[in-house]
Amino acid sequence: MSDLPSATANTTTLFLSDADVAALSDWPSAVRALAAAYALPVSDAMVPPRSMARGDGVWLRSLTAVSPSGGHLGCKLIAASPRAGRASYLISLFDQRTMALSALIDGNRVTGLRTAATAAFAVDLLAPRRALRVGVIGAGFEARGALDCLNAVRELGAVRVFSPTPASRERYAAGFRPGIDIAAVDSAEAAVRDADVVICAARSRDESPVLRGAWLPAGATVVSLGSTLPEQREVDEDTLARAARVVADMPEEVLHDTGDALAAARAGVDVAGKTVSLADLAAGGAAARRADGDIVLYKSVGSALQDVVIAEMLFALARERGLGVTLPATIAPVAK
Structure with missing residues (x-):
């Protein structure tokens, strides 16, 4: 029975x-x-x-x-x-x-919980084992959650945040507990210039990219959370061109339903050829980097x-x- x-x-x-x-x-x-x-x-x-x-x-x-x-x-x-x-x-x-x-x-x-926690999990797999220098573009709910969660599971060094609204970035920086070296800066480039980890959780009003690949230092891990639809943009084509690996929580949706990947593919970037799933990365079935200087992008649409x-x-x-x-x-x- x-x-x-x-x-x-x-x-x-x-x-x-x-x-x-x-x-x-x-x-x-x-x-x-x-x-x-x-x-x-x-x-x-x-x-x-x-x-x-x-x-x-x-x-x-x-x-x-x-x-x-x-x-x-x-x-x-x-x-x-x-x-x-x-x-x-x-x-x-x-x-x-x-x-x-x-x-x-x-x-x-x-x-919000799963977006921030999955991003922190991905960063833990991808970023170097040291106090992390973090650049944040955005000062809203997702940007706050991503940094708050990362701070709960990894040691943070200097954190620099940019939002186009000065009051928003100052409020964001002031909202974290004392002891974190966090400061607002007056440009996105200044936020990411020396970062080990770049958290993007913002889009411009005209959907032009807020992160330029030319700004990224060697070895950076980029986390893109804010663009999940074909009409939305957050990172430029050069970011995806410079990335040695794109790690996606939902690869098919990232490739075919996000404006960043679609624009890069139109520009001739072989995004699909460098994309692996977060599940494969976590299980050891795919490597993120061949060299320490490789740039890696984690792209999330939510799963x-x-x-x-x-x-x-x-x-x-x-x-x-x-x-x-x-x-x-x-x-x-x-x-x-």
Whole structure:
């Protein structure tokens, strides 16, 4: 007889609010969870391309993945109305053994968590083992999260930040705790000139690139987080031409759906030929550099694998700490 529960077995679903996610989140745990997941085999079928349904001024995006841990399979839904300036994020987790709906999670903070934590994980694989000199272009939510998370898992040396708005870059620099050598500078070139790691999390109003490859020192690791659609630009063609390796969390989407890669390909850069997946890099199946002076670009569009792994982490922590609300009703798996 099967050891799976019957369709009428008692199952419960835990709901985690945005406040619960905030209480459960910490950078080192998120990076460890992602590192553990990327150390396991991940096939393309486990993380298919995202889909999007569009209406009149509204859209619904779906990102699905099967966790390599064997614990859950999940989906993140993003419902948005750009016209109204509103969006909702929902993550569902289903138990891989029983198909029971384990959790529903407000995904608002999860996107920021997984973006920053995956970037920090990539930097840890790519950057030299020393106190890192970091240049930051951007002073918004993603730029703050990326540096905050990197600071939680690696030692930082000097940090220089540029935003075209002086007040924004000064506020960004002042927002980190004392002890970090961080200062605002008056140009993007000044921010990246001597950097081991360059974090790009900004786009210009006219979508012209904010990072020029000519500015990059030998051996730099570039992290590009802010351009994820064909019409968006963040780094110029020379950045991709100078990169010895492009590491992508979702290679096909990076190559075919991001303005940076599309523009470089039109300019004759063999972006596809130098691109490897973050999963292959983490598993040791691909090398990032042949020489210490090689420039490497980590390009992120976000992955359902990252969302589901972070959601699994939050669910496990919530059960340990007694957080969340058990819903009064759930969906019972049925025999098929």
